[in-house]
Amino acid sequence: MHSDLNLLKTWGWNHHHTSPPIAAYVHIPFCRHRCGYCNFSLLANRDDLFERFLNGLATELSELQEPRPVQTLFLGGGTPSILPPPLMQQLLALLRHWLPLSKGGEWSIEANPLDIRADSLHLWKDLGINRISIGGQSFDPAKLKRLERDHSPDELDRAIEAARSVMDSVSLDLIFAAPDETPEIWHNDLVHAIHSGLNHLSTYGLTYEKGARFWGERARQIIKPVDEDTELEMYLDAIDTLSSHGFEHYEISNFAKPDQACRHNQAYWRGDSWWAFGPSAARYVGGVRSVNHRGTLEYLRRLETGCSPVIEREELTLDQQWRERFVFGMRQLRGVPWQSWQSHVPANVRESINQKIAEHIEHGWMHEIEDHVRLTRKGLVVSDSLWSEYLD
């Protein structure tokens, strides 16, 4: 297959490449409505665009030129589960062609509780999806309303139950520090989640993002955010409560039952390369980070007229690659195997990182365990203040 676009090259692919990406992300930019805190790339209530989008996505995928087997595939959004069965079939078939999942691979889909029914679950499962990540956010009715979610606590309970009976692995997203939320409300959410038989949990402190409606409402003081100390208390409660109930805290916001960590997401933190498709999708191929246009219509227009949807592209130097690998690797609670990396890292980078590590160990923000460097609990909660010093 041949194309004038030659996106493969734009993405950073080259033929001498020893390790092609074995992870892929696909962004489905549709939701029923936009939640007030969300600034993701998506269009709300535009079912009319589904087909056109699938065609555009097909064009972008065909730029792979040949099927590229992957070990993990992640269907995110937006709300991928929003696609009605025939279109979902079409999408999954397309992905199975271009990004065939290796044996034992992990294929996740993000789903809205309202879309999780026995029939849809079976369809997804039959076409190869084996992991589901549920956008539930809370079991508290008032909090769900405040977050402008479109489902009830009961609907969420039923969705989890149904998912567990079909999928190998079920994960739930929970938000804390919603406006007006108390530590008790949050603790109840945690306890409820623990008793729901999930294998995986992601907990996110609510953030106010530019481009989301909450951002302006906070600025105009319509919304009063939870204060910093309370948010910290909630975060620590999540860590303690989940850890004492069989969940391993393996990444800043992620908790998993044994062997249930999300393999796909770990690729990001490990510094592995991955393919990515769809509006706003970011990929890392051959040492090049590139990002697609975040406007769905513009993304489509470009693909339809033979233009590249990539709007940002940066080739990382070897130094930068190592610095990033360190920083993003440190998000994992086990840390990074710094000792074994040292011999591969260019001397100047090694020295400056060593110096920072020593400083941060001194302050009690990091510690060394065998050949790993990792964050202490004290360092964990302020870790974002540390990273800028490691990147050059």
Place this chain on the structure above:
Amino acid sequence: MNGKDPKSIGEIPLSRIRNFCIIAHIDHGKSTLADRLLERTGTVEIRRMKEQLLDAMDLERERGITIKAKAVSLHHWHNGELYELNLIDTPGHVDFQYEVSRSLTCCEGALLLVDAFQGVEAQTVANAYSAMDHNLKIIPVINKIDLNHARVDEVTTEMEQVLGIDPDDIVKCSGKAGIGIDELITAIIERIPAPSGETSGSLQAMVFDSHYDDYRGAITYVRLMSGEVKRGDKVRFYRAGVNYEVLELGQFVPERKPVDKLRAGEVGYLICNIKSLKDVRIGDTVVHANDTTVEPLEGYQPPKRMVYCGLYPSDGQDFSELRDALEKLSINDPSFEFAPETSEALGFGFRCGFLGLLHMEIIQQRLENECDIDLVQTAPNVTYEIVKRGGEVLEIHRPQEVPDSGEIEEFRQPIVRVNFVLPTEFIGVVMKLCQDRRGILRGNEYLSGTRALVSYDLPLAEVIYDLHDKLKSVTRGYGTMDYEIIGYENADLVRMDILVNGKRVDALSVICDRRDSDRRGRAVVKKLKEEIDRHMFEVAVQAAIGARVIARETVPAMRKNVTAKCYGGDITRKRKLWAKQREGKKRMKSIGSVDIPQKAFMAVLDTGADNK
């Protein structure tokens, strides 16, 4: 110009030359009126005309004000005879007052403009008196009569009462609408005396300005008081004691136009292969090199630097780049001066002297426009005088130089006479403003039924920081002010230091009145608390006089900073964000391990006046 080419007419006799400047309060329409004069005399073709044509510098156009005085020669036919009208457009802002007084010495007359709506204002009064001191023939002009709200009758009364102007002499015009321009030109020709001076006498040319041309070097602006000068003449700059050959001479029309000679009474320029403006002393006299009998003219007072501040490259690497940039600026603007200095907190930088706050702002903007250096600026201060116990007198340009209080016999500060012109209903609030700043009332007179002139003696320090802004706000924009230095006076002054985590930050010290120190100390530490980002540890900010701490605030340690999400797309974003933070940090000054943002060095200006 009646279709006749002035060139073909031959020499214009001295009796048909008029030298005048346009003076007024800021924004009363000087440059716009100059436009009309250029147009009406055909000096500039209509199609090449643009608003405030003489304001040619980028910064002047950007800010819509005149910064530098400009000379231009106009030719005009009047009653069948050709006249040469040499005009100087002057700046209205008080910082550039010295440009006005220099211009006055080159003229026999002045157009004193008054805005038909604003009326007589502080700078109007100051400029009118200056012109009278120079014995100039004043043509009073009420300008902007096209305005809907023009108050011609009241403004006439004001001019009569305050400036003693005969209402019958007032010319009414509108520079913008082009009304009354012919009458004005007639008044210029008929009322302003021709220059006196002997063309046959010894050459005496007053250097009243200069500017730098990248190709030709220094361009010297001169007004010939007597004699003649021709191309190729050997001349001497009397006080500088240096000889040059005149390579080119000419007039501004308004661009440079070479002529063969300049005569007594004329205004023009000389180009003599002078490499730096530093070699041209404003106020010097140009004479013929071999003329040993001639005396120099009385020069000007050099402009006085009123305000000093420190400028530091935020990246120490840029020091020599900054020096080069300052050097270049001072070549173009000799009124700006700088000298290297060091600060424990900020490293190597420069102490810079300015004519006033606007001048400081302008120099800074030029630095920003013309070179890519990130700057940290310390709070501006005035020049103090300290008499030490032994009798030694120190000039203090920065707070760090203040010796221990035990060594100080007298601590003196500059005092200025401030004249306010304002609607009478605001007299009370303005008096309060001045009394809060320890002003002494010196005069209060009515200009008309509705406007008054109030004079106060005030410490210059109190004036430059924010008095102008405060005046505008309490008088809803109607009050204006003008000031001049009247001398130094002993006062109860102290140096207030700022400590960050126990470490004194020299660049944050300020000099203030002891009675204000508690209030200012509280205000400054509060402001610094807002400016300093949270760190991983607690940061204590204290204000102290000597060993006594007078105020304290604490920036609490950061408790939580961790991003919830970090997946594929976030990695690119996060990395950029952190890289930006890193850049931002580089630009901050690190004191101990506390990062202090550039803005914080201005925080010490917070006087706390609003929360008295």
